[in-house]
Amino acid sequence: MTPTATGVNRPSFAWAAPAAVFFGLFALLPLVLVAVLSFAHWDGLSAPHFTGLDNWRTLFDDPVMLKSLWLSVLLTALGVAVQTPLSILLGVWAAGHQRNRAVLSAIYFIPLLLSAAAVSVLWRAVLDPNFGVPAHATWLFGEGNLFGEQGSAIGVLVFVSAWQFTPLHTLIYQGAARAVPRVLYQAAQIDGAGRVRQFFHITLPQLRNSVITSTILMVVGGLTTFDTVLILTQGGPGTDTTISAYYMYQKAFKNFDYGTASTIGVLLVLVATVISLIVVRLSGYDRMRSTMEGL
Amino acid sequence: MSKRRLREPVSERRLRGRVSNSRTNYLAGFGSLIWLFLVGLPLYAMLVATFQSRADYAANGPLALPKTFTLDNYIRDFGNGFGQYFLNTALVTVCVVGIVVLLVPPLSYAIVRSRSRTTHMVFRLFLLGLAIPAQAVIVPMFYVMSEAGLYDNLIGVILPTAAFAMPVCALILSGVMRDITPELYEAMTMDGASSRRVFFQLVLPLSRSGLSTIIVFSALQAWNGFLFPLVLTQSADTKVITMGLYDFQTEHGVDIPGLLAAVVLSMVPILLVYLFARRALVQGLMGVGGK
Numbered sequence: 001m002t003p004t005a006t007g008v009n010r011p012s013f014a015w016a017a018p019a020a021v022f023f024g025l026f027a028l029l030p031l032v033l034v035a036v037l038s039f040a041h042w043d044g045l046s047a048p049h050f051t052g053l054d055n056w057r058t059l060f061d062d063p064v065m066l067k068s069l070w071l072s073v074l075l076t077a078l079g080v081a082v083q084t085p086l087s088i089l090l091g092v093w094a095a096g097h098q099r100n101r102a103v104l105s106a107i108y109f110i111p112l113l114l115s116a117a118a119v120s121v122l123w124r125a126v127l128d129p130n131f132g133v134p135a136h137a138t139w140l141f142g143e144g145n146l147f148g149e150q151g152s153a154i155g156v157l158v159f160v161s162a163w164q165f166t167p168l169h170t171l172i173y174q175g176a177a178r179a180v181p182r183v184l185y186q187a188a189q190i191d192g193a194g195r196v197r198q199f200f201h202i203t204l205p206q207l208r209n210s211v212i213t214s215t216i217l218m219v220v221g222g223l224t225t226f227d228t229v230l231i232l233t234q235g236g237p238g239t240d241t242t243i244s245a246y247y248m249y250q251k252a253f254k255n256f257d258y259g260t261a262s263t264i265g266v267l268l269v270l271v272a273t274v275i276s277l278i279v280v281r282l283s284g285y286d287r288m289r290s291t292m293e294g295l
Numbered sequence: 296m297s298k299r300r301l302r303e304p305v306s307e308r309r310l311r312g313r314v315s316n317s318r319t320n321y322l323a324g325f326g327s328l329i330w331l332f333l334v335g336l337p338l339y340a341m342l343v344a345t346f347q348s349r350a351d352y353a354a355n356g357p358l359a360l361p362k363t364f365t366l367d368n369y370i371r372d373f374g375n376g377f378g379q380y381f382l383n384t385a386l387v388t389v390c391v392v393g394i395v396v397l398l399v400p401p402l403s404y405a406i407v408r409s410r411s412r413t414t415h416m417v418f419r420l421f422l423l424g425l426a427i428p429a430q431a432v433i434v435p436m437f438y439v440m441s442e443a444g445l446y447d448n449l450i451g452v453i454l455p456t457a458a459f460a461m462p463v464c465a466l467i468l469s470g471v472m473r474d475i476t477p478e479l480y481e482a483m484t485m486d487g488a489s490s491r492r493v494f495f496q497l498v499l500p501l502s503r504s505g506l507s508t509i510i511v512f513s514a515l516q517a518w519n520g521f522l523f524p525l526v527l528t529q530s531a532d533t534k535v536i537t538m539g540l541y542d543f544q545t546e547h548g549v550d551i552p553g554l555l556a557a558v559v560l561s562m563v564p565i566l567l568v569y570l571f572a573r574r575a576l577v578q579g580l581m582g583v584g585g586k
Contacts, residue, residue, distance in 0.1 A: 009480075011405045011490040013413045019402035019461060020417045022394070026458035027424055033435035042438075090330060093323035104327060106569075108334060109577065113565045115519030117537035118558045121544050125344070125551045126337045126357060132551075133340070136356040163333065171577065224428035227521050231541060245430050252434050253526060265431040273426045 031269065037262035044256050055263040064239050065247060065264070071154075072243040076222030078158045079165075080215055087166050087214065091173025092203055105174075112167040120231035123160045150240035153233050157241060160228055165221065169214045176210035177203060220272050244268065345369065345556040352552050368556035376531055377557055380539040384518060387453055387535060391517035392510055394457040395464055399509060400502070402461075403468035404494050408480070418469075424462035429455075433526045440527050447529045455523050460516045464509040467578070471505030472498055507575040511568065515576075518565060536561045 038055055042048035059065045094105050111119065126132050127146050134141035146152045184202045193201065226245035229235060235242035235250065242250070244264055252261035340357045345368050347361050355362065406418045436455055437446070445451030475498065483493050499506075521537040528534065534542070540561060543554050569576055 009484045009488065009490055009493065010411075011401075011409050011494070013405065013409065013411045013417075015401040015409065015490070015494075016405035016414050016417050019398040019465070020420070022398055023421065023424060023458050023461050026454045027427060027432070027461075028420065030432040030435040030439060030455075031427055033438060034432050037435060037438070086326075086330075089323055089326050093327050096323075104331060106573070108327075108330060110338065110566075110569075111334060113515075113569055113576075114562055115521060115537050115540075117519075117521045117540050118561050121540045121554060122337055122341055122558050124544065124548075125555055126340050128551065131353060131357070131549070133357050136358065163337075166330075220426075220428065224430045226430060227525075231544065248430070249433070249526075252437070258434050258438070262434045265434060268428060268431045269426075272428050272431070273423070275426075277426070 034262045034265045034269070037259055038266045040259050040262075042258040044258055048259070051259070055260045058260060059263055059267075064242065065244070067239060068242050068244045068247040071241065072223055072245070075154065075157060075161075075243055076219055078154070079161050079222045080218045082158055082162045083166050083169055083218060084211070084215065086162065087169035088173050088204075088207065088211075090166065090170040092177045092199070094170060094174045095177035108170065109167045111164050112171075114164070116164065116225070116227040117231060119164045120160065120228050123156070123163070124232055127156060147233055148237055150237065153237065153241050156232060157228060160232060161222070161225065164228075165218070169218070172210050172214050173207060176207050180206045216275050216278060220275055223271055224268055341555045341558060344552045345559055347552055349550060349552055368552045369560065371553055372557045372560060375543075375553075376534070377536070377539055377560060379531070380534050380536045381560070383449060383532075383534060384536040387449055387456065387520070388514050388517040390449075390453045391457045391460065392514050394453070395460055395509060395513040396506070399461060399464045399468055400499065400506070401494070403465050403472050403502075404498050406465065406469045407472045408490075408493075418465075421462045421465050424459075425466070427459075429459050429522050433522060436523065437526050446527060447533055449528075449533050451527045452520070452523050452533075452535070453517075455527075456517050456520050457513070460513040464513060467508050467512070468502060468505045471502045471508075475501050504575075504578075507572065508578040511572060511575045511578075514568075515565065 037048060039050055039052060040048040041051045041054070090108065094101060094108070114122075127134060129135060129145040129147070134146055144152070146156055180203060184206070185198055188198050188202055224245050226243065226249055229241055229243055229246040230249065233241045235246050245268060248261045248264035248268070251257045251264065336358075343359075343361050344352050344357060346364050346366070347355065348363065348365055348367060351361075351363050402417075402421075405414045406421075409415075440446050440448075440451040440455075443451070445454075479497055479501075480493060483497055488496070519537065520535070521541070524533075524535045524538045525541070528538065536557075540554075540557055543550075543557055547553065
């Protein structure tokens with residue numbers, strides 16, 4: 001490889017090969033296999049055998065599956081509705097110049113550092129019906145068990161996810177809010193626009209792309225998260241918080257019905273892929289630009 | 296760049312006065328105080344609980360100021376195997392970071408500099424990888440690892456964890472490498488440098504910030520990983536700390552001080568990194584969201 005007059009020395013494919021092989025083996029191969037297994041019956045003991053579309057048919061006749069899809073959508077939508085306004089407010093605030101801001105933001109980001117397991121275990125303990133806060137604050141939580149009713153159990157799940165992930169979205173909005181050109185605010189001030197109008201007419205429109213990115217992250221995350229459900233509610237009471245991802249886990253590792261579980265997995269991948277294709281389009285990853293803007 | 300924003304002239308700031316400057320900040324500041332409370336309260340309850348005996352905790356309730364102080368919960372956790380889980384998690388983390396650091400920089404270099412069509416296709420595949428939720432592939436992962444004889448083996452956890460950290464790392468690092476000006480490459484090539492010399496003497500030194508970001512990101516993924524250990528390990532010898540927490544909760548859920556002490560133990564290393572490498576960590580956290 002000698003440099004030519006027109007070009008410079010470029011690395012060959014060999015530089016990418018080790019990573020490509022590794023990624024292919026441990027991420028793409030399982031992805032292919034999940035598609036294959038979705039058309040097979042496998043109990044984990046005997047070899048898998050093909051059953052055509054059986055799994056798909058079983059799933060669409062399964063009331064628990066249909067309910068789990070509805071619950072996934074509900075939890076995701078509630079998550080977006082709670083986290084988006086909250087993180088926009090916090091992000092815009094954190095982008096400013098207040099005193100103590102750095103210290104406070106440092107505290108705000110702590111939930112994001114913790115594993116989903118730690119967060120869920122922590123909240124399960126704090127909200128424990130016998131030893132937790134509800135037992136000592138019945139004026140706020142009532143006498144019942146928060147995990148004993150569908151409404152409050154869903155409330156807990158939405159709250160805990162918001163507690164854990166709002167900092168991430170706050171970071172995204174903070175970066176975006178900092179990148180808003182100062183001139184726009186100065187112009188608005190000269191025109192006599194107050195802070196509230198500035199927020200709605202300058203800040204929000206300028207955050208449009210971040211709203212898209214962050215919403216899609218919430219949707220993909222919301223559709224696939226199940227560790228929170230596993231630790232906080234085990235899908236209960238009954239199947240009242242059994243979202244699709246958790247149902248998949250149950251099918252596979254509790255009922256040893258790996259085929260049907262794979263089918264649910266494929267469904268999840270399909271949904272997530274469609275959504276992230278939209279991300280790639282809207283956020284401009286495919287234009288191969290620097291992604292560190294605004295940081 | 297946005298950080299070094301142009302400051303408005305002093306006269307203009309004085310003209311506007313303090314009132315208009317701080318008015319909305321009251322609202323947002325109030326909201327942020329509520330958030331501070333929401334974040335701080337459970338963390339406070341957690342810390343306080345870990346320093347009390349079970350009986351004291353049950354009597355005092357989660358929010359009371361502690362009247363006694365004991366380290367028993369932490370000592371008991373170590374007796375119950377958390378020392379071993381800690382070592383297992385550390386081993387997984389080191390190996391995952393090692394794999395990522397070995398494989399991703401050359402990959403990103405090729406993505407940024409190569410003109411070959413294959414490399415371009417590989418980049419597309421990694422972008423696709425951003426979209427694969429790890430949850431969706433746990434069944435075939437279980438199948439592959441069982442067939443490979445790696446079930447209930449930490450290697451079986453390390454390999455997929457590293458693979459699933461790679462797309463984001465490649466995206467972050469190639470973003471940083473793309474910011475290296477073409478003139479520098481040309482200058483080095485003029486001097487007759489090979490791809491390999493360009494990589495080691497130009498690209499690597501100039502992408503140090505990106506390297507620390509991907510190290511922190513992959514370490515965080517490995518340390519906090521729950522899904523792969525959940526389905527790929529079983530015995531106490533291969534238990535990582537998140538699994539330790541989960542099992543602790545299902546088996547001795549009523550020992551809340553002991554449980555929360557274990558949660559605190561699982562957080563300590565990350566909080567230490569947060570103290571000393573905040574910038575890299577925050578950028579790594581942005582990576583958690585796929586950004």
